[in-house]
Amino acid sequence: MEFGTVITTVGEVIDVLGVAAIVVGVLYALADAAIRRVRRMGPVYARFRRVLGRGILVGLELLVAADIIRTVAVTPTIESVSVLALIVVIRTFLSWSLEVEISGRWPWQKARAGAVEADDDTAAVAAERV
Template sequence: MEFGTVITQVGEVIDILGVVAIVVGVLYALADAAIRRLRNLGPVYTRFRRVLGRGILIGLELLVAADIIRTVAVTPTIESVTVLALIVVIRTFLSWSLEVEISGHWPWQKARYAAIDEGASGAVAGAVPRE
């Protein structure tokens, strides 16, 4: 088997994994929201958005990885690299805005929010709160 063919197939497998990650994320978010709604366990909508966003983020990361593998490993042309660059910029913007939606603050404010959380609750800075 030729190297380019193998790399293309690897890219396709990672593409499929990206789509599966998004679908599983959606299904998990829906099931989690339904269970929380039926049992009246706290805010359903905000948690649903956060869980859904995480699933989409993982899927987007895998899709970007697949695009990079296919474009860079198989004889890159100016056109294919330009298309890859546009795809990466668009998906990075989507990932970044989803991260802001999930966390509720800009990425460069993480240290500030961790310090506020530590002062308010006595928790360790940077610790992820349990849900």
């Protein structure tokens, strides 16, 4: 089997996995929301959006990986790399937008926010000891 054919097949398999991840994420989010609604467990909508967004993010990451594999390994022309760059920029923007929707802050703010929460916990423990 030729290298280009193998890489194209690998890219197509990863494409299918990306679409499957999105579909499974949607189905899981719907089932989780329905169960939480019936059992009256906490905020249904906020959790639904978070779970759905995570499923979409995983799918987008796989789709970007498949595009990179197929474009760079099989047909690395200026035109194909330019199209890939545009696709990656669009999907990256979508991923960041989803991340902001899910977490409520930019991805690079997580470490800082976690450090603030850790500092608050440390201060609370220190206050209890006094």
